[in-house]
Amino acid sequence: MLQQTRVETVIPYYKRWLQRFPSMETLAEAREEDVLLTWQGLGYYARARRLLWAARAVREEHGGSLPSSAAELQELPGVGEYTAGAVASMAFGEAVPAVDGNVRRVLARLYDLPSPAPAELRKLARGLVDPDRPGDFNQALMELGATVCQPRSPLCPSCPLQELCLARARDTVKERPARKTPRPVPQVEVAVVVALQVSGGSDGAGSEEGGEVVEEAAPAPLFFLSQRSGSGLLEGMWEFPGTEVGSGEGARNAALRLAGELGLHVVGEPRELDLVTHLFSHLKVRYRPFLFQVGGSGQDERGEWLELENLGRVPLSVAQLKIAEVTRKVVQDGWPGL
Ligand code: SF4
Numbered sequence: 001m002l003q004q005t006r007v008e009t010v011i012p013y014y015k016r017w018l019q020r021f022p023s024m025e026t027l028a029e030a031r032e033e034d035v036l037l038t039w040q041g042l043g044y045y046a047r048a049r050r051l052l053w054a055a056r057a058v059r060e061e062h063g064g065s066l067p068s069s070a071a072e073l074q075e076l077p078g079v080g081e082y083t084a085g086a087v088a089s090m091a092f093g094e095a096v097p098a099v100d101g102n103v104r105r106v107l108a109r110l111y112d113l114p115s116p117a118p119a120e121l122r123k124l125a126r127g128l129v130d131p132d133r134p135g136d137f138n139q140a141l142m143e144l145g146a147t148v149c150q151p152r153s154p155l156c157p158s159c160p161l162q163e164l165c166l167a168r169a170r171d172t173v174k175e176r177p178a179r180k181t182p183r184p185v186p187q188v189e190v191a192v193v194v195a196l197q198v199s200g201g202s203d204g205a206g207s208e209e210g211g212e213v214v215e216e217a218a219p220a221p222l223f224f225l226s227q228r229s230g231s232g233l234l235e236g237m238w239e240f241p242g243t244e245v246g247s248g249e250g251a252r253n254a255a256l257r258l259a260g261e262l263g264l265h266v267v268g269e270p271r272e273l274d275l276v277t278h279l280f281s282h283l284k285v286r287y288r289p290f291l292f293q294v295g296g297s298g299q300d301e302r303g304e305w306l307e308l309e310n311l312g313r314v315p316l317s318v319a320q321l322k323i324a325e326v327t328r329k330v331v332q333d334g335w336p337g338l
Contacts, residue, residue, distance in 0.1 A: 001042060004281065013042050024064060027055040032236055036315035043318060044281065045234055050078025068092040081122070090135035097125030098138040102145025108177035109149060112166035115178050185284050191254035192242040192289040194273065194327050195224040195264050197305060221331060222305035224264070224294075225314060233280065238304075238314035240323050242287065251288035262303075264294045274326040278319035289323050291330060 021027040039048035054076040070088035085098035130137040270290040
């Protein structure tokens, strides 16, 4: 949960997660959709799915107990060299390194290395790990990087390693490790079909019961959502269907094209909703949502029609929650005569 995410953000998710999945066994038995729903809002959903697969692998291949060596841990889905080293050293006392971003910075400065390769750093760290207290050693190095050997303002005068630090001696601290030039983030535009159905249930006119006319509530509008398949970003999550806008196509045309592909019986003109932008780790997406009123049930078998209030029944990414929010505003304002 802490990968790319701040501790304060993670704490409520972590507590909720442990309440829902208090053991490896409960996680291994969970449905993927429940796992994604519990993770909802944290982003990088591949992490949640891999955690589930890892729990299943532990149950099926290790009799339900987490393996204790870094080598075996690394065989589990989603566990790389750093996580395996951290768990094996801290939980099981194996003398292996755990090189995260903080440790990388400390070592690069300690040895005055401009751009050390990961293998080089692991080799250095392996030679330093205290065989008697490997977990404490790894945590201390991470903590030193996080609190003292900070990226921009290292607190060298209070650093316990100042006498050993080559970068400090050579006055190269600020250049170590060399910063990578950030690559420009590509941007895509996605037209989104927010299909709304007001059919079914009562016509709102009321019915007669024992001679008395009883007002019946108008049926709540239903919105069409589908589940993402394949193995890409947000696999398994639910969404208002979207399609990348082709060059020269225009967002409205793309949305109309997708509504046709979905077999929706569109009534009238779609209304454009507010733009929603979302920055993924490697991609910026501009969502152009269009609200369509549709008649009948044009859904395909992958989709579900849900009330806005019930969207919490399926896992939605933060971007989709933003689209639901701009939709809610328009529906509350009474479009189209709801
Ligand atoms: S002396 Fe400064 S640069 Fe060197 S390890 Fe300590 S905080 Fe980092």
